[in-house]
Amino acid sequence: MNYYFFPLFYMFFLFMSTFMVLSSSSMIVLWLGLEINLMSFIPLIFILGSGKGNSEAIVKYFLIQAISSSLILFLFMWSFMYSNYSLWISKEIIISMSLAMKVGLAPFHFWFPEVMSGMDWIGSLLIMTWQKISPLYILSMVFDQNFLMFMGVCSALTGAIMGLSQVSLQKILAFSSISHLGWISIILSLSSLNWIFYLSIYILVSLITCLCLWFLNFFHLSQIFYEENMSVKFLVFMNLLSTGGLPPLLGFSAKLVVFKELYSYTPLLLVLILSSLLTLYFYTRICISSFTMSNLSLNFLKVDKNSVSWLFLSLNIVITFLGILPVLYFL
Secondary structure (H helix, E strand, C coil): CCCCCCHHHHHHHHHHHHHHHHCCCCHHHHHHHHHHHHHHHHHHHHHHCCCHHHHHHHHHHHHHHHHHHHHHHHHHHHHHHCCCCCCCCCHHHHHHHHHHHHHCCCCCCCHHHHHHHCCCHHHHHHHHCHHHHHHHHHHHHCCCHHHHHHHHHHHHHHHHHHHHHCCEHHHHHHHHHHHHHHHHHHHHHCCCCHHHHHHHHHHHHHHHHHHHHHHHCCCEHHHHHCCCCHHHHHHHHHHHHHHHCCCCCHHHHHHHHHHHHCCCCHHHHHHHHHHHHHHHHHHHHHHHHHHHCCCCCCHHHCCCHHHHHHHHHHHHHHHHCCCHHHHHHHC
């Protein structure tokens, strides 16, 4: 199939739009950066992906992003045309709602697992990580604290509970991402810059996990259960448990930052700990079930040596950070 532009062209505008948002303080420029990001992400995913599921995911993603952008545009128009009249709802809540819809915060999360399950692992990685940077940055500047904290608690619990019944690896990581967004939004609502540290660790862990599953071409739990190579299983679950925040893996260091920020908010901290335990429960349940099942020989699950070497490299990256970042942060 012939395309008007190469994928690198869209990747350039994808990255440029994010840096455009990060370097601006004007709301119009911020909104423009979000639109450029959307218009570059959709053709990029269309080129990289394939199949009916990918096309449906792109349409769903575009509709949700368009609705959330229209809310921001409506607020701009109202502020310009009816500056002397106030809305029945505060402007901060409207912006928080629209940006929460863009990133998939509960209760506006309904689209996120469905869209992610229709993409390949590269698209899933981008939508889990890079596509969250710009909306979260804008949200850190304009938000309603109580409303954002409410959405954070809902996201942490929703992601943990809904992930218990999933068999698709992409949906499991999608609900895990929703849960992590809850942690980020709560620490962001306290006007703390530590959400940047949490987001950085989350992006690194998600990158390693998605690359691991991409090299193996794993999309469902059954593929892990019937995998013969125990080293591959160990590598996959090391990355999954790190994503869940199991100490002393890399993902746990980000949650230590939240514990430090919320030591005086005991009820809120207990809710987050409960959501984290639920997330670790379904990760460890998958791990135990996979290692105790009998191995079957399936040809389509064979892994080439090059993929295994990349997996060992990803595991080494995870092990390198074991216990180091938490100690350095709390010194």
